[in-house]
Amino acid sequence: MKTHVKALVVGGGAVGTSIAYHLARAGWDDVMLLERDELTSGSTWHAAGLLPLFNMSFATTHIHKYSVDFYKSLEAETGLNAGFAVVGNLRMAQTQARMDEYMVYATTAETCDVPFEWLTPAQIRERWPLVRTEDLEGAIFHPTDGYINPADVTMAMAKGARQRGVVIERRWQADAYHWRGDHWDVTCTKMVERGGNLVPSEEQIVITAEHVVTATGNHAQRTAKLLGIKIPAIPVEHQFIVTEPDAALVEWRKTHAEHPVLRDADARWYVREERGGWILGPYEDGAPARFEHGVPDTFRADLFPLDLERIEAEYMAMIHRIPSSESVGLKDDFNGPICYTPDGNPLVGPAPGLRNMWLAEGFSFGITAAGGTGYYLAQQMVEGEAEIDMASLDPKRYGSWMTTEYAARKNEECYAHVFILHHPDEEREACRPLRTAPAYDRQKARGAQFGHVNGWDRPNYYAPPGFDDQASRSFRRGGWWQYAVEEARAIREGVGLIDATAFTKHVVKGPGATAFLDWFTTNKLPKVGRINLTYALTATGTTRTEYTIVRMREDEYYLVSAGAWTDYDADYLRKAVADKEAGFGRIEVQNVTTQWGVFAIAGPKSRDVLKAVVNDADPATALSNKRFPWLSARPIELGMCPVNAIRVAYTGELGWELHHPIEMQNYLFDLLEKAGAVHGMKLVGARAQNWLRQEKSYRAFGTELGRDATPLEADLPRFVDLTKEFHGKAPMQAVGVRSKCVTLLIDGPADADPWGREVLFAQDGTRVGRLTSGGYSVAFGKSIGMGYVRPDLTVVGTTLKVRMFRELWDAVIVEDSPYDPANATIRMDG
Numbered sequence: 001m002k003t004h005v006k007a008l009v010v011g012g013g014a015v016g017t018s019i020a021y022h023l024a025r026a027g028w029d030d031v032m033l034l035e036r037d038e039l040t041s042g043s044t045w046h047a048a049g050l051l052p053l054f055n056m057s058f059a060t061t062h063i064h065k066y067s068v069d070f071y072k073s074l075e076a077e078t079g080l081n082a083g084f085a086v087v088g089n090l091r092m093a094q095t096q097a098r099m100d101e102y103m104v105y106a107t108t109a110e111t112c113d114v115p116f117e118w119l120t121p122a123q124i125r126e127r128w129p130l131v132r133t134e135d136l137e138g139a140i141f142h143p144t145d146g147y148i149n150p151a152d153v154t155m156a157m158a159k160g161a162r163q164r165g166v167v168i169e170r171r172w173q174a175d176a177y178h179w180r181g182d183h184w185d186v187t188c189t190k191m192v193e194r195g196g197n198l199v200p201s202e203e204q205i206v207i208t209a210e211h212v213v214t215a216t217g218n219h220a221q222r223t224a225k226l227l228g229i230k231i232p233a234i235p236v237e238h239q240f241i242v243t244e245p246d247a248a249l250v251e252w253r254k255t256h257a258e259h260p261v262l263r264d265a266d267a268r269w270y271v272r273e274e275r276g277g278w279i280l281g282p283y284e285d286g287a288p289a290r291f292e293h294g295v296p297d298t299f300r301a302d303l304f305p306l307d308l309e310r311i312e313a314e315y316m317a318m319i320h321r322i323p324s325s326e327s328v329g330l331k332d333d334f335n336g337p338i339c340y341t342p343d344g345n346p347l348v349g350p351a352p353g354l355r356n357m358w359l360a361e362g363f364s365f366g367i368t369a370a371g372g373t374g375y376y377l378a379q380q381m382v383e384g385e386a387e388i389d390m391a392s393l394d395p396k397r398y399g400s401w402m403t404t405e406y407a408a409r410k411n412e413e414c415y416a417h418v419f420i421l422h423h424p425d426e427e428r429e430a431c432r433p434l435r436t437a438p439a440y441d442r443q444k445a446r447g448a449q450f451g452h453v454n455g456w457d458r459p460n461y462y463a464p465p466g467f468d469d470q471a472s473r474s475f476r477r478g479g480w481w482q483y484a485v486e487e488a489r490a491i492r493e494g495v496g497l498i499d500a501t502a503f504t505k506h507v508v509k510g511p512g513a514t515a516f517l518d519w520f521t522t523n524k525l526p527k528v529g530r531i532n533l534t535y536a537l538t539a540t541g542t543t544r545t546e547y548t549i550v551r552m553r554e555d556e557y558y559l560v561s562a563g564a565w566t567d568y569d570a571d572y573l574r575k576a577v578a579d580k581e582a583g584f585g586r587i588e589v590q591n592v593t594t595q596w597g598v599f600a601i602a603g604p605k606s607r608d609v610l611k612a613v614v615n616d617a618d619p620a621t622a623l624s625n626k627r628f629p630w631l632s633a634r635p636i637e638l639g640m641c642p643v644n645a646i647r648v649a650y651t652g653e654l655g656w657e658l659h660h661p662i663e664m665q666n667y668l669f670d671l672l673e674k675a676g677a678v679h680g681m682k683l684v685g686a687r688a689q690n691w692l693r694q695e696k697s698y699r700a701f702g703t704e705l706g707r708d709a710t711p712l713e714a715d716l717p718r719f720v721d722l723t724k725e726f727h728g729k730a731p732m733q734a735v736g737v738r739s740k741c742v743t744l745l746i747d748g749p750a751d752a753d754p755w756g757r758e759v760l761f762a763q764d765g766t767r768v769g770r771l772t773s774g775g776y777s778v779a780f781g782k783s784i785g786m787g788y789v790r791p792d793l794t795v796v797g798t799t800l801k802v803r804m805f806r807e808l809w810d811a812v813i814v815e816d817s818p819y820d821p822a823n824a825t826i827r828m829d830g
């Protein structure tokens with residue numbers, strides 16, 4: 001057996017097999033795949049094999065689309081037929097809200113070239129008369145997807161992998177991982193059958209691998225322990241049942257093609273044909289998490305007992321929709337572990353804290369995702385980055401605060417939410433509140449409706465008592481919209497206070513800090529007491545992190561980045577420091593995220609509020625332009641609270657970020673609230689802030705800024721100092737500008753704003769880009785959006801079209817920072 005390889009893939013399910021195949025296809029000719037049992041013996045063997053293209057996420061849609069296209073090509077390459085039945089996929093809607101959901105989804109599909117059709121109830125009935133339609137509003141139909149045999153497609157990928165030189169070893173289990181500085185030593189144990197169980201033998205070998213990928217499915221908790229990291233991938237029970245043949249279906253099929261996969265989302269099930277009968281797959285309430293602490297040796301390619309009671313409502317709903325199914329009996333059932341993560345996206349990418357260790361865990365639609373995951377992960381490993389931004393799948397989006405209990409309960413919730421309405425303004429309730437700033441109770445008492453970001457509860461907006469956030473959600477303007485409008489106005493016209501405690505904060509200091517940061521980020525480093533906006537790039541020159549960087553002392557910097565990405569940012573920073581310390585000198589990195597609370601006070605009256613509480617020899621001038629200029633930072637005292645104040649406002653108004661010791665937060669909150677009352681200060685949430693920053697064309701990390709675009713494509717050359725050398729500079733320049741970030745004012749529907757996933761067209765109907773952010777502008781009284789378009793179309797004044805709710809609306813490209821382009825209000829003196 002080979003003991004030295006470039007890449008070792010652990011796990012021979014659909015996902016691991018696809019990764020091995022794609023690594024070989026991407027040019028790595030020394031890849032080994034290790035499987036503790038037989039290929040497909042994990043969740044893969046009992047999957048229903050559906051390949052739904054429908055997905056609200058841009059990255060995941062790309063992944064699913066790649067898989068569907070790739071699986072169609074496998075037979076020609078391998079000679080193996082994976083049984084891909086391209087029957088299409090019919091998603092029915094019982095309500096107008098569900099149709100709205102499909103319309104919002106359809107714009108994502110359009111940006112990714114996923115074909116779809118709209119069908120009326122009459123058209124559904126005409127094509128598939130066994131389906132009851134009188135209570136339907138309509139449907140969206142995907143003609144190009146369907147279902148596949150999961151084991152066969154895995155075997156086809158395995159054959160394709162072997163043809164490309166991949167070695168596949170079965171009955172070997174990876175049992176220990178040791179990093180040796182430039183490679184992994186992986187201790188592997190030969191597995192043997194004993195009494196029907198699969199158990200380790202005495203035989204062990206060590207495989208040396210430059211890179212390791214784990215794709216261990218339901219065994220992710222064991223993998224996490226072996227690696228000493230946390231992986232929130234825990235399976236949940238998922239059942240499907242197979243009926244006896246349905247006489248009406250058998251008769252119909254004599255003259256007609258197979259039904260598409262049917263999905264009655266409001267009834268929470270999918271149904272497809274199976275040998276004259278039906279397979280019903282429900283996503284019911286109450287499915288429990290399993291194997292929270294690992295899979296027992298006794299569980300191999302096994303199943304759990306059927307729990308028919310739990311899926312009774314969905315079963316009855318199938319009979320309602322397909323009346324002929326009422327009289328058919330049950331033939332078979334499957335209740336297997338299906339791996340989940342708290343947000344339903346798999347965990348794909350570099351493992352936290354480890355080198356050359358890649359995770360591909362937590363797949364709930366792993367058959368659908370396997371092809372695309374293999375393709376994009378191989379790109380990441382071989383070329384440094386994938387062509388799409390994989391951040392939404394990155395394992396480090398969950399921080400070290402994450403626990404087994406959190407993952408298990410969230411995963412159960414995620415399973416139960418598969419068929420809920422996927423409102424873009426949805427907030428899920430399980431495990432909350434968990435991470436809260438001290439002012440949480442005060443904010444709650446004042447009507448805060450919280451959102452969940454990286455475990456934190458953070459105010460989205462404030463509403464009057466009795467307001468029901470959940471009932472107010474919509475694909476159009478939700479019930480919260482009016483409150484966000486009032487909050488946005490308060491900042492533009494008066495003063496507002498935003499809790500930004502969740503911001504990620506790092507201190508980087510030491511003799512090597514300045515040289516390191518100069519190399520690590522794109523902009524000039526600020527002088528002591530000043531701040532800059534700057535970017536850390538990937539090895540391929542795209543944006544990895546956006547930092548507001550404050551120079552506290554000559555060799556001490558305070559770095560502020562997005563709150564949703566603490567461990568994601570920390571991991572990249574720490575690894576870069578470790579790589580460079582020898583050359584630049586000692587560098588200390590401290591993650592101080594939870595030590596500092598942050599309030600952002602902004603609006604023309606913000607200075608007046610601060611003046612009333614600042615403890616200074618001359619309070620009247622303490623916050624003046626002379627003593628506290630825009631883009632500077634300095635320690636001040638507000639009452640008895642020491643504050644590191646930064647004169648910057650993400651809302652683009654006169655304002656300060658007040659970074660304060662977290663244990664004094666309630667004191668500071670009360671102080672500011674009292675002083676603010678005199679000026680009508682309003683508490684403001686993240687939704688209004690998101691609109692306001694678009695009026696200033698401030699790019700947000702995770703939407704405009706990510707690993708699929710360079711800062712030059714984000715049109716931020718002023719934050720890129722081309723006179724110096726920095727990480728990613730050459731590749732950034734080599735990439736050029738493939739598409740460019742613009743801000744658009746939109747004459748949209750009267751009751752809706754874009755969400756930032758809509759497709760953009762030129763006047764002649766050519767697709768030219770997509771929105772990445774959207775919302776409402778109080779300054780202009782219409783919808784606003786930011787997005788990427790073809791560079792030749794970025795001229796200010798160009799009118800494009802944006803698709804919203806199946807119609808095209810005018811979207812005019814405006815100058816950067818359409819609100820206050822000269823930054824006059826931000827610089828206002830006083």
Ligand SMILES: Cc1cc2nc3c(=O)[nH]c(=O)nc-3n(C[C@H](O)[C@H](O)[C@H](O)COP(=O)(O)OP(=O)(O)OC[C@H]3O[C@@H](n4cnc5c(N)ncnc54)[C@H](O)[C@@H]3O)c2cc1C
Nearest residue numbers: 011013015036042043044048049050174217365366367368
């Ligand atoms: C009832 C049911 C229906 C489903 N239907 C669908 C569907 O229609 N469409 C869809 O897309 N998905 C479906 N799924 C989900 C799908 O089955 C999984 O997402 C997919 O199989 C995950 O593949 P994987 O390769 O990640 O994991 P697995 O198939 O579980 O493979 C992991 C492999 O890793 C091996 N392994 C673990 N640890 C080690 C180690 N230390 N050393 C060596 N080998 C190791 C295991 O033995 C296993 O073979 C369904 C799931 C269930 C339960």
